Each structure stands twice: as C-alpha cells, then as structure tokens.
Amino acid sequence: MTDNRYLVALSPGMPTTDGAGVKLTRMVGTPHLDMVDPFLMLDRIDSDDPDSYIAGFPNHPHRGFETVTIMLEGLMRHNDSVGNDGLLKPGDVQWMTAGRGIIHSELPEMIEGRLKGFQLWVNLPSDKKMMPPSYQDIEADRVPKVSFEGGGARVISGDFMDETGPAISQTPIRLLDVRLDAGTAWTTEPDDGNDLFMCVYEGEVSGTDVEGNRHTVEAPAVAVFAGQGPVTVTAGPDGAEILYCEGQPIREPVAKYGPFVMNTREELQQAVDDFNRGTLAAG
Ligand code: MN
DSSP, X not given: OOSSOEEEEEEOOEEEEETTTEEEEEEESSSSSOOBTTEEEEEEEEESOGGGTTTOEEEEEEBSEEEEEEEEESOEEEEETTSOEEEEOTTOEEEEEOTTOEEEEEEEOOSSSOEEEEEXXXXXXXXXXXXXXXXXXXXXXXXXXXXXXXXXXXXXXXEETTEEOSOOOSSOEEEEEEEEOTTOEEEEOOOTTOEEEEEEEEEEEEEEBTTSOEEEEESSEEEEEESSSOEEEEEEEEEEEEEEEEXXXXXXXXXXXXXXXXXXXXXXXXXXXXXXXXXXXXX
C-alpha cells in the first residue's frame, strides 16, 4: 500500500452524439469508465466545425441529479420550464439542480467559431432527488482564481487554498479548473474518503500507479485515482489543463435512463410516466 493516492484507470473517452446531433466525447459514463461516485457523467465538447454543434440540445427533461455546464469558448443560450433564460459565455458556469424535474434547452448562440466546454452530471442522494429544481448562473468573474508555484486554478465549487467556489453543490464536491506550467509537479490533498478523477483537456500529465509505475495521461483523457492521502500529477513539456473533480461518494443504487437518474427502476418508470403526462416539470 501507499500513503498517496494512485492511478487506477485511464480512459480517452468515447466519441458520441447527443441532443440534436451534437458531436461530443463522453469522458465519464462509458462502458470503459462508469461513474466515479458521485459523478455520473462528463461530456466534453471541443469543435470549430459548426455542423457538429449548431443544432444544440433542444427541449429535454432531467430528474434526479445536477448538471454543471462549464464554458471555455463559445456562447450557449439556455431556457427552461421554470422561466430561466441566460447566456453562457467563456469562463461562465451554470449549475442546474434538476431535482424532481425540469425541461430545458441548451443551444449554441453562434454560427461559427469554436465551442469548447464540459457538462458534468453530479448525482443527488435519494432524499434530494425530488427537491425543487433550481439554477445558479455564475459569471466568469465570480469564479475565484488562485495561484501556486507552477500553476493556478479557478475554484468553481468547494474549498481550495484560501478560496471557496461560488457554485453550491447539493453533494459535497470540489471542482477546479487547473492550469499547470511545463514540468510542474502539483500535489493536493483531497478530503478523506472522497472519490477523485481528473480530466486532462490540454497538454499532458503523468502520475503513478499503486506499484509506483509512471503513466502519461495525454489530453483528452480521464485519470481516476484511488487510495487515500495526497495526490500528485506532473505536467508534461507543454504544461496541462485539467478539470479536477473530487466528491463525497453517495453509495446508493443508481438507475439510469437517458436524462433521468434515480435509485430504482420503479422511480425511473415514474419519471417517464410523469414526463409523458406533462407533470414532470409542473409546479
Ligand atoms: Mn440538459
């Protein structure tokens, strides 16, 4: 055993299509890499071909979890059944707690240029799955930035160094957008018992497995860590950019069907019935 967290899985993600034909890469939530509790899914978009994103994600429902949209480049308009309407710009974060039900659309507000960002799905514990839906629209300048030797981070949610991220998560998590300069060895200490993965989206890092063997994680790829104690990754010769996702596992059964994530098949059926009856996002 070791006193440090260690690499247990690497995945380059899986190209897929969602919404009205948006091409994206599913980084977490694939046959190769199932959820990293409490994170159900991570999708990554990075394209300068409008045909691959222009149709966006027209009206669709969600129930039972939270969706987090992190825009890096481009513009995305959202609208929902609760009456929210907003425009996500580079650096903005949108945190939607679907709770018992919401119907929304997510449409690129651009006809050319590069669309780059993430959508992360964070599970809700059973006692919060049917909570009222809510939104947090967080503009880029509200996301604190911290610096450390050889890099820096935007603190989106949770505590890091002397900052607290503005996004309030129903499940304790720490979500950071980290930048490492070439060759930086970055060590941080996740909370005891938390699960952790990093999505390397630019450059590369390396980390060690339980036997001390070093592996390179070249963008785009997800690295999952296990064990306890601090975690260290070392940036490659061109540095690295990383979405750092750490959270307290919920450890409950997960029943998934498309945009619904509940605990049992019966609850999924209820979600489908409510949607078909038009009551999913009512009141
Ligand atoms: Mn959605």
